[in-house]
Amino acid sequence: MRRSYLFIPGDVPSMLQNLDVFDADAVIIDFEDGVHPDQKEDARQLTRAFLIHHTPRNVAVFVRVNAFEETAWFQKDLKALSGLPITGIVLPKAHPKDVPHVVKALEGAQLPSYILALLETPEVFFHAHDLASHKAIQGLLLGGEDLTQAFGIPRTLEGEEILFARSTIVYAAKAWQKEAIDTPFTTVDDREGLLVDARKAVALGFSGKAAIHPNHIEDLHDAFAPSSAAIAAAERIVKRSETLKSMRFSLDGKMVDKPVVERARALLSRVSSRR
Amino acid sequence: MKRVTVGTLESSDCQITVSPAKTRQLSIDSVVKASFGEAIEAVIHRVLDEAALNHVLVEVIDKGALDYTIEARLKTAIKRFEEADDETELFVHTG
Numbered sequence: 001m002r003r004s005y006l007f008i009p010g011d012v013p014s015m016l017q018n019l020d021v022f023d024a025d026a027v028i029i030d031f032e033d034g035v036h037p038d039q040k041e042d043a044r045q046l047t048r049a050f051l052i053h054h055t056p057r058n059v060a061v062f063v064r065v066n067a068f069e070e071t072a073w074f075q076k077d078l079k080a081l082s083g084l085p086i087t088g089i090v091l092p093k094a095h096p097k098d099v100p101h102v103v104k105a106l107e108g109a110q111l112p113s114y115i116l117a118l119l120e121t122p123e124v125f126f127h128a129h130d131l132a133s134h135k136a137i138q139g140l141l142l143g144g145e146d147l148t149q150a151f152g153i154p155r156t157l158e159g160e161e162i163l164f165a166r167s168t169i170v171y172a173a174k175a176w177q178k179e180a181i182d183t184p185f186t187t188v189d190d191r192e193g194l195l196v197d198a199r200k201a202v203a204l205g206f207s208g209k210a211a212i213h214p215n216h217i218e219d220l221h222d223a224f225a226p227s228s229a230a231i232a233a234a235e236r237i238v239k240r241s242e243t244l245k246s247m248r249f250s251l252d253g254k255m256v257d258k259p260v261v262e263r264a265r266a267l268l269s270r271v272s273s274r275r
Numbered sequence: 276m277k278r279v280t281v282g283t284l285e286s287s288d289c290q291i292t293v294s295p296a297k298t299r300q301l302s303i304d305s306v307v308k309a310s311f312g313e314a315i316e317a318v319i320h321r322v323l324d325e326a327a328l329n330h331v332l333v334e335v336i337d338k339g340a341l342d343y344t345i346e347a348r349l350k351t352a353i354k355r356f357e358e359a360d361d362e363t364e365l366f367v368h369t370g
Binding site: 012017041045053 | 281285286287288341342344346348350351354355
């Protein structure tokens with residue numbers, strides 16, 4: 001599971017060539033909304049030349065291509081990425097009806113059929129389950145800005161306006177063992193707000209969160225890391241379970257049963273994999 | 276006269292202008308010209324050779340761009356140059 005997905009504009013060399021020094025678990029090179037229509041070709045050429053000559057280390061590399069419905073741009077994007085060693089693509093305005101066509105296009109461009117679906121239209125939330133069920137869809141990413149724009153309402157720190165969307169993504173992703181990725185926090189210099197927003201994503205069940213600035217990465221990783229108290233509690237639960245050879249017992253006056261033991265084991269496994 | 280400019284003057288980038296000329300001509304303005312001028316020229320010649328372009332003036336203002344950036348910016352400039360008509364003066368992206 002990746003905790004952080006950092007957006008990098010595809011047409012800015014100083015960001016591209018440093019994409020593996022920000023310590024994000026993944027980067028998303030942007031060809032879509034972060035790139036002016038006049039600069040699309042610049043982004044394609046820069047990204048292609050960069051990835052031909054440089055192999056980013058210790059980071060998964062995704063490219064947010066233009067939406068499938070923007071056919072000419074989408075096709076040019078895939079042509080520019082053809083054969084490059086990227087992890088996958090982020091598909092804007094994702095809809096299940098488009099996925100088979102996108103997979104075919106990816107195969108034609110010798111690219112992996114590994115798609116993070118960007119859910120950002122009201123309608124698609126009624127198809128999130130279908131979207132997540134597709135083999136090529138490896139994660140669902142919330143596009144909070146476009147979604148609230150469609151509603152004609154502003155984003156808030158409390159996030160009540162996107163609660164249904166967040167919950168829908170988590171349910172659909174968990175049902176199919178896919179990654180659930182929260183929308184980025186879009187204020188660059190509000191660390192307190194970022195932590196509140198990230199902790200909310202963790203509490204709702206997201207596995208990771210997108211970011212729009214490298215300075216957000218460390219705080220995201222802190223938010224998605226279990227607290228030392230949670231790790232200690234998990235260790236006690238697992239130890240007690242192994243000592244008693246039981247999945248059902250009492251600890252500190254609370255009942256522990258199989259789901260609790262398995263959750264504790266999963267938490268320790270995540271911690272172990274990060275060490 | 277057809278003239279196309281791409282790129283920016285931001286750090287790690289370069290601005291490249293392509294215009295018609297009787298022969299292939301290069302003009303390079305770079306803070307690292309003493310150390311990397313030949314390497315920059317080599318990248319430009321390679322891309323121009325691949326495009327079979329011999330009658331152009333290529334003007335480069337380099338702000339510490341790596342080879343891949345020079346290559347990509349020049350390819351974009353050539354593509355726009357070849358698509359432009361004779362009266363076009365394109366200046367894309369001011370950074």
